[in-house]
Amino acid sequence: MKSLFCRRSAAAQWLAALVLLPALFVSGVTPALAVGEEIFQVQQGFKLVPAIIMVALLCIYIGVGFLSKVSSTSGYWVAGQGIGKWGNGAAIASDWMSAASFMGVAGLLYLKGWFGLGYIIGWTGGYVLLLCLIAAQLRRFGKYTIPEFLGDRFNSNGVRLIAAGVTVLIAITYATAQFKGIGLICGWIFGMSYTASVFFAAGVVCTYMLISGMTGVTRNQQIQYVVLISAFLIPLWLLMRKAGGTGLLPQLEYGSIISDLMSGKTAAGQLDPAATARLRDTYLPWGQGDFYHFIALVFTLMVGTAGLPHIMIRFYTVKNEDVARRSVLWGLFFIGLLYWSSPVYAAMGQFWNPGGGKMVADVIILSAPERAGLGSTFIGYLASGALAAGLSTVAGLLVAGASAIAHDWYATIYRPTCTDRQALRVGRIFTALLCAVVIIFALNPPALIAQIVAMAFAIAGNTIFPAVVLGIWYSGSNKYGTLAGMIFGLGMTLLAMLGWIFKIPMFSGDGILPATSSALIVCPLVFLINILVSKAMQDKLDKESSRRGDNILRKMHNLPGYIEEQQAPGKSATAY
Numbered sequence: 001m002k003s004l005f006c007r008r009s010a011a012a013q014w015l016a017a018l019v020l021l022p023a024l025f026v027s028g029v030t031p032a033l034a035v036g037e038e039i040f041q042v043q044q045g046f047k048l049v050p051a052i053i054m055v056a057l058l059c060i061y062i063g064v065g066f067l068s069k070v071s072s073t074s075g076y077w078v079a080g081q082g083i084g085k086w087g088n089g090a091a092i093a094s095d096w097m098s099a100a101s102f103m104g105v106a107g108l109l110y111l112k113g114w115f116g117l118g119y120i121i122g123w124t125g126g127y128v129l130l131l132c133l134i135a136a137q138l139r140r141f142g143k144y145t146i147p148e149f150l151g152d153r154f155n156s157n158g159v160r161l162i163a164a165g166v167t168v169l170i171a172i173t174y175a176t177a178q179f180k181g182i183g184l185i186c187g188w189i190f191g192m193s194y195t196a197s198v199f200f201a202a203g204v205v206c207t208y209m210l211i212s213g214m215t216g217v218t219r220n221q222q223i224q225y226v227v228l229i230s231a232f233l234i235p236l237w238l239l240m241r242k243a244g245g246t247g248l249l250p251q252l253e254y255g256s257i258i259s260d261l262m263s264g265k266t267a268a269g270q271l272d273p274a275a276t277a278r279l280r281d282t283y284l285p286w287g288q289g290d291f292y293h294f295i296a297l298v299f300t301l302m303v304g305t306a307g308l309p310h311i312m313i314r315f316y317t318v319k320n321e322d323v324a325r326r327s328v329l330w331g332l333f334f335i336g337l338l339y340w341s342s343p344v345y346a347a348m349g350q351f352w353n354p355g356g357g358k359m360v361a362d363v364i365i366l367s368a369p370e371r372a373g374l375g376s377t378f379i380g381y382l383a384s385g386a387l388a389a390g391l392s393t394v395a396g397l398l399v400a401g402a403s404a405i406a407h408d409w410y411a412t413i414y415r416p417t418c419t420d421r422q423a424l425r426v427g428r429i430f431t432a433l434l435c436a437v438v439i440i441f442a443l444n445p446p447a448l449i450a451q452i453v454a455m456a457f458a459i460a461g462n463t464i465f466p467a468v469v470l471g472i473w474y475s476g477s478n479k480y481g482t483l484a485g486m487i488f489g490l491g492m493t494l495l496a497m498l499g500w501i502f503k504i505p506m507f508s509g510d511g512i513l514p515a516t517s518s519a520l521i522v523c524p525l526v527f528l529i530n531i532l533v534s535k536a537m538q539d540k541l542d543k544e545s546s547r548r549g550d551n552i553l554r555k556m557h558n559l560p561g562y563i564e565e566q567q568a569p570g571k572s573a574t575a576y
Contacts, residue, residue: 049377050381051190052380057387057388058204061204093330097389098178098389101335101342101389102181102386103185103362104451106346107362109343110345110364112282112288113282113287113288115293117343119297119454122304122305123302123335124332124339125302127306133473134472135327135328138556141555141556145400146468148408150482153549154479154545155545156479157412159482161409162486164404164408164409165404166463167464170401170459170464172401173459174456175393175401178390179201179394179438179439179442182391185366185390188363189380198442201387202439205398206431206432206435225334228386228388229337231382232338233341234382235369235374235378236250236348239374244256250341254348257347266354267352267371267372268352293510296517299519299520300516300518303460303465304456304465304519306461306465307457307460307461307468308457309404348368349364352371398431398434402428406427406430407427451516454515454516454517455497458496462489466523467482467485467486470485470527475549475550475553477531478538480534480536481529481537484530484533488522488526492518493515495507496513496514497515
């Protein structure tokens with residue numbers, strides 16, 4: 001009994017340490033801007049029409065959550081595994097197209113020009129890795145979470161706990177960026193302070209999350225995708241017409257706007273020669289950044305995308321592996337519609353608000369339409385789309401983070417005999433607790449929205465991605481190699497993040513190991529360490545671990561010889 005208590009205490013300490021790490025990251029940073037200062041770059045005060053649009057949509061989201069209320073762990077974590085390919089594709093896109101995609105990518109392209117395309121290439125390219133390496137195999141495994149897959153594949157609670165801690169860390173880091181975007185949007189619509197906006201948005205997220213779980217989140221995300229993509233595209237057509245184009249297909253028309261910018265022509269008038277030269281350098285290839293940092297960014301975002309637990313968990317919500325594959329393709333199509341349009345917003349931003357700089361980057365999708373005189377209705381709908389993007393992603397992150405604690409620690413290790421009702425209650429408690437933690441961190445965000453998100457991707461790409469890929473495709477990988485690889489990857493990623501905090505040149509945006517792009521060096525080393533340690537420790541592996549690992553591989557790859565495992569008492573029946 002004493003040894004069991006010690007193990008449980010150690011497990012709790014591991015999780016607590018990983019959960020609290022972002023506190024150092026956030027609290028130790030002095031942001032380049034005062035918190036929420038971007039709000040002052042757009043029109044202040046309460047806006048009636050945008051507020052009506054926003055409140056109506058929020059009521060729909062909460063109503064859908066109430067109507068989708070669930071009472072089982074399967075419904076709460078994976079929507080009862082009954083989502084179709086189009087619905088799951090839209091949910092993947094909505095889950096993915098966060099405030100970073102909706103607001104942050106346009107802001108980075110506005111600020112960094114050509115170099116910012118690395119975010120679009122990396123984030124979309126990651127779905128190719130998901131499609132080819134992960135989606136179908138994870139669905140065949142058929143349980144709830146990524147830590148559960150890794151813990152079962154390697155027959156190790158140590159691997160499960162580290163994966164659960166990393167999942168929580170990713171959720172907190174990623175959600176911090178989303179809450180910054182949500183706070184800026186609510187501040188613009190309701191005239192609130194940044195702090196009040198963050199608390200307001202958190203209340204909405206927690207309400208429908210606690211009521212419904214993954215079923216309500218998935219249905220809301222399908223609605224939110226329609227809202228966010230229409231809100232992104234409709235004002236863009238009008239912006240292009242205001243700038244002198246036809247507005248029929250801005251994605252093909254904005255080249256003329258770029259040409260005008262290269263010669264210093266903007267809506268505000270002719271730029272002086274120095275400002276024109278700076279703008280030209282920004283939008284021409286390699287005007288900012290270099291080849292190494294561009295490739296490092298793209299690679300980090302690709303492997304990070306394929307390693308995000310809240311995206312991987314989507315493959316557990318569908319009916320079978322064929323639907324899992326098809327939903328990735330539909331998700332990529334839906335995502336592409338937005339990313340095809342983000343560079344247009346960046347160009348429109350420079351045309352209508354040239355030289356705004358970092359101060360205006362994260363709100364450029366609001367600032368440019370305001371300066372173009374688009375009207376409160378269109379801008380309000382645009383803001384509602386941005387809020388939908390942030391809310392949908394935060395909900396998915398909270399499910400992934402809470403499930404890592406409630407399902408993978410509490411229900412699997414701490415109290416394996418608990419009932420479904422107990423596990424569901426703990427899951428809802430941890431959902432609320434995680435939301436509270438994220439609020440605290442979001443009150444002092446350390447960087448631009450998309451940069452914070454890129455750090456979360458670096459964590460995923462350096463820990464979860466190598467472990468999952470080798471767990472699926474390399475039968476020789478074992479718990480010793482996976483533990484060594486994940487600990488090394490996590491340690492190096494956190495070292496890079498701390499280096500970013502303390503402005504150490506090696507970890508800066510121009511350094512050899514940037515916090516936003518560390519996976520180009522760290523991820524291959526994690527693969528290598530996993531393989532070498534697994535080979536070195538192969539003789540130490542017990543027979544039960546080898547048998548279970550082989551059995552799970554047979555199930556994931558549809559090989560003969562798979563044997564159904566015994567179900568733990570008191571749990572919902574799931575495929576294994």
